[in-house]
Amino acid sequence: MFHALRFLVSAALLALPVACASAGKTPAATATPPAYDAALAERLGADDLGMRSYVLAILKTGPQDAAITDKDQRAELFAGHFSNMGRLAEDGKLVLAGPLGGEDGRRGLFILNTAYIATAQEWVASDPTIEAGIFTVDYSKYYGSAALMQVNEVHAKIQKKGIGE
Missing domain, CATH: 3.30.70.1060 (Dimeric alpha+beta barrel)
Structure with missing residues (x-):
């Protein structure tokens, strides 16, 4: 299940540019960058996906x-x-x-x-x-x-x- 979830998340992230392009937008134009907090992520033991x-x-x-x-x-x-x-x-x-x-x-x-x-x-x-x-x-x-x-x-x-x- 762990690997299946990672695959689904990865697939969704890889599909984002295609979905945005088909809507006539670039990924950067569609969303505000998240307010990533590296110190909090480290304290909570988060990987790159949070x-x-x-x-x-x-x-x-x-x-x-x-x-x-x-x-x-x-x-x-x-x-x-x-x-x-x-x-x-x-x-x-x-x-x-x-x-x-x-x-x-x-x-x-x-x-x-x-x-x-x-x-x-x-x-x-x-x-x-x-x-x-x-x-x-x-x-x-x-x-x-x-x-x-x-x-x-x-x-x-x-x-x-x-x-x-």
Whole structure:
């Protein structure tokens, strides 16, 4: 998928002069040059396309989810789950997280600040809900905008309440 995305982006960039020429315009006349910030791109780990590699982790319903029915135990496990996510985010390891709708057992996602699945597995293994078998995790390499690295910083500025408040 990574190579297919790069191919599509490259193909789109190569097609730009042709599309502009067919409209009677030159590429320079059709768009304002972007305000490229080399220091920001370097800080976020961006490549020339403004992208970078991550690992996508999909949390799925685990084999012990239905078996763990004690409300206090579940509350404690999920408190640990949110605490673990907070720690990973503070450490710069968790870029983005959120719940999913449950279709096909998919319950949540993490985007992790690493290009290596083995590293992501180490980071996520410390989650109490995963250790307890409430969730299992499927991992995949993901190539996306380096701007995702700013999500936690921006989110902290717009969040009125913490989870569980």
